[in-house]
Amino acid sequence: MNRQELVNLIKEKQSYLCIGLDTDLHKIPRHLLSYPDPIFAFNKAIIDATKDLCVSYKINTAFYECMGIRGWESLQRTVEYIPSGLFTIADAKRGDIGNTSTQYAKTFFETYKFDAVTVAPYMGRDSVLPFLSFHEKWTIMLGLTSNEGNSDFQMQQMGGEYLYEKVLKAGMTWGTPDNLMFVIGATNDPAQLAHIRKLVPDHFFLVPGVGAQGGSLQEISANAMNKDCGLLVNASRSIIYAGNGEDFAQDARAAAQELQREMVEYLEAAFADI
Numbered sequence: 595m596n597r598q599e600l601v602n603l604i605k606e607k608q609s610y611l612c613i614g615l616d617t618d619l620h621k622i623p624r625h626l627l628s629y630p631d632p633i634f635a636f637n638k639a640i641i642d643a644t645k646d647l648c649v650s651y652k653i654n655t656a657f658y659e660c661m662g663i664r665g666w667e668s669l670q671r672t673v674e675y676i677p678s679g680l681f682t683i684a685d686a687k688r689g690d691i692g693n694t695s696t697q698y699a700k701t702f703f704e705t706y707k708f709d710a711v712t713v714a715p716y717m718g719r720d721s722v723l724p725f726l727s728f729h730e731k732w733t734i735m736l737g738l739t740s741n742e743g744n745s746d747f748q749m750q751q752m753g754g755e756y757l758y759e760k761v762l763k764a765g766m767t768w769g770t771p772d773n774l775m776f777v778i779g780a781t782n783d784p785a786q787l788a789h790i791r792k793l794v795p796d797h798f799f800l801v802p803g804v805g806a807q808g809g810s811l812q813e814i815s816a817n818a819m820n821k822d823c824g825l826l827v828n829a830s831r832s833i834i835y836a837g838n839g840e841d842f843a844q845d846a847r848a849a850a851q852e853l854q855r856e857m858v859e860y861l862e863a864a865f866a867d868i
């Protein structure tokens with residue numbers, strides 16, 4: 595999916611919600627455990643119940659890889675089940691020497707046909723560029739993350755600026771607003787979110803941290819939207835585990851709907867004409 599298609603999708607659906615399928619066998623309703631592929635059965639029900647409310651699904655590969663081959667099969671069934679026209683993210687946080695990064699990129703862009711993959715930029719330019727060379731595919735580079743440990747490296751000063759600022763600036767010279775997004779955690783200070791948007795005016799941000807981690811949809815929307823919305827706001831646990839009974843998918847829908855309704859307001863406030 596290219597940038598214009600993503601922007602159009604956000605306008606059509608009045609949503610910039612990305613639902614995280616962080617599906618854990620130990621957290622899904624018990625009645626699903628008798629299904630041949632309980633993880634897929636859960637995801638299928640969540641997708642059926644929420645696909646009109648979101649523009650994207652993010653599959654965090656950790657929740658699938660931990661189950662070996664069965665997990666990869668659940669991942670494949672899930673990504674193939676997501677309706678075409680929705681933006682699919684493999685949250686794999688990869689990045690290695692160039693020829694290895696190319697193999698990671700092929701895994702997620704070609705074998706599993708995701709639109710985007712998350713990339714950890716610690717190894718530098720040649721670990722990120724291979725992801726950026728795929729046509730109409732997206733690299734989502736970690737910028738300022740949502741976790742407490744973001745202060746260990748990302749918030750360290752280096753030559754008068756924070757390390758995360760250097761990472762964002764370098765990323766902008768490697769990719770373009772058409773193939774590169776940054777992860778910016780919703781748990782960060784609102785003034786910092788506004789500062790980051792100033793530094794990076796055009797790129798989309800993938801924003802985790804709303805919901806279970808306590809980040810505010812209002813704050814990220816007020817401080818970090820750009821002229822194209824420029825945000826994909828992810829929530830995982832607060833949506834997919836909103837309920838735990840037979841009607842868990844309807845509870846997930848209600849949780850997603852609450853965020854999407856708020857998004858309508860913020861889109862209206864930001865763009866009279868969107």
Ligand SMILES: O=C(O)c1cc(=O)[nH]c(=O)n1[C@@H]1O[C@H](COP(=O)(O)O)[C@@H](O)[C@H]1O
Pocket residue numbers: 614616654685712738739740741777778779802803804805806807828829830831832
């Ligand atoms: O890259 C990510 O998606 C990510 C980056 C970050 O800074 N913080 C963060 O929570 N994430 C991911 O976003 C999701 C957040 O999940 P919830 O806290 O359950 O909404 C998880 O899949 C995390 O791995």
